[in-house]
Amino acid sequence: MTAAILSAAISTPAALDATATAARLPWLPLATEIEALLRDDSVAVPVRTVLRLPGGAALFVMPAADQSVAMTKLITLTPGNAGTGRPTIQGDVVVFDIATGERRLVLDGPTVTARRTAAVSLLAALRLAPCTTGPLLVVGAGVQGLAHVDAFVHGLGVKAVWISSRSATSAEALARHARSLGAHARVTDNPNAALAHCPLVVTCTPAHAVVLHATPRDDAFVAAVGAYTPAMAELSPALCRHFAAQGRIVVDTGDAAHEAGDLLQAGLDVTALPTLRDVVRGADATGRGPVLFKSCGWAGWDLAAARLALAGVVADEYRHPAG
Template sequence: MLSLPSGTLDAAATAARLPWRALANEIAALLQDRTVSVPARSVLRMAEGASLFVMPAADGQMAMTKLITLTPANAGTGRPSIQGDVVVFDVATGERQVMLDGPTVTARRTAAVSLLAAQRLAPRTDGPLLVVGAGVQGVAHAQAFIEGLGVQEVWIASRSAASAETLARQVRALGATARVVADADAALPHCPLVATCTPAQQVVLSAVPRLDAFIAAVGAYRPDQAELSADVCKFFARQGHIVVDTEDAAHEAGDLLQAGLDVAALPTLRDVVGGTVAAPRGPVLFKGCGWAGWDLAAARLALRSENPHSQPMPVRP
């Protein structure tokens, strides 16, 4: 087995430096940091539906780039669909500080963003939680909501019965109860918390959710993808509230764009954290598309997490 280069953290070591609540707090702090710079991510389409993502970001002290591949054809082969690294540099010296496991950062920062949104926006945070999709993101969201919100019951819907049962065992190992269900729509009346974490190749939720529902939809990140039906999206626009992760959702949030909604006019998570959006009443849809700023927040926390008393980076004017 090859040893990792000095300063390189494997998946387990990367995860250990990114505890859920601390990561959600770091993401909130980053959203108020005026020194943060995040250019548009670069996506290179490759053969067989694969993609290469280059996602840089920086603040006043560090710069990082996430370089990962997404290979859908790896599904079922034993090879991960997402592979790559997050390389972190010191701004003042240009020296590399650490290299983190890219898939682990991606999984944990995505679920931590959903956790932060649920902490600030969910009408109810006690669950049960319905997780649609039992892959890497399904696992991460179950962990984040159990450990970050104290959810005690998780319902799981997945096209793969084996993956659903595996996730159910992981949920039980965390001290929560788990139930595998065949129909995600039929589970909606029972679950005020929902996370859709699928490859977004087809709509997975088309039924009307509860009036106290919070849905974090994170699978679709391109305009041609959708996990939620147009009717579900329009329900939230009409009866509740929709919040997107960043302004980039205006050209990435396929669920909302295909429903004909004005995504550019929707509030962002930055607005929520900054207090410019009042606490919503009624059901809430949080649409996440991904942003290199979330990876930067993970890098900031990872470099400080050896200190058990560390706090989020201070907000800089």
């Protein structure tokens, strides 16, 4: 999107709620925008600021910009809200036009986080998965579990979903949601046994404990999403080393070198691993054996979501000019 287009558009800021934010971020266009961002040399993403708060909570400030758009995501993570009816992630993504300095858009932060994370996994699967037809195993039936079911059903056409969660109630609810999308769904209390049946796997748990340790299929693609600090892990060290020895490991960004607890606890040299940017820009993504995609999060993904959402708002403004 050019600065001229942004400047010409009407500058009244639009504040979108969760439903309107999601509507601006359809799965395949969002994955495509993320890929475009990884090809864009103008993108600048400083290290995110994390302020630890009492009770185990944290405030995240995550800015990013390209040549036309600047944004920051400002969210709180409050684990103590789990089970209370209050969301664990709250906040906003504020989007600015660089040419004028105007605030152009405010997006719902939790919705952006959920959808861009699942869209990154979708892009990685499109690029790296040996088998994209499923079944899909989702370990963790929270917000990210829901987003990944949506992304893989809509973006890959997955027709069968297996759900595993510590909460049987949450697992059944997610299975019903998958069925509402037209997919066959079942709940399993043994995700390690399910690995033999599912070539697509997503782990999106709180990462307080290892949930997968069994040997995956040779054609497996595993997106490990839950762990984003050195102390967190969803995959056993032996399983991570299996991927390194028998298949491939790709990380979302270079920040994984100090964030990917699964890989760090396995003693792997994360700095030597290819990133999704490397893959998008032509690094050899072929090979045999299972693939592990380790996702830790990055403000660049939020910038991609902001670019896509803003493009839709600008298009609407041109179709329906004020006055």
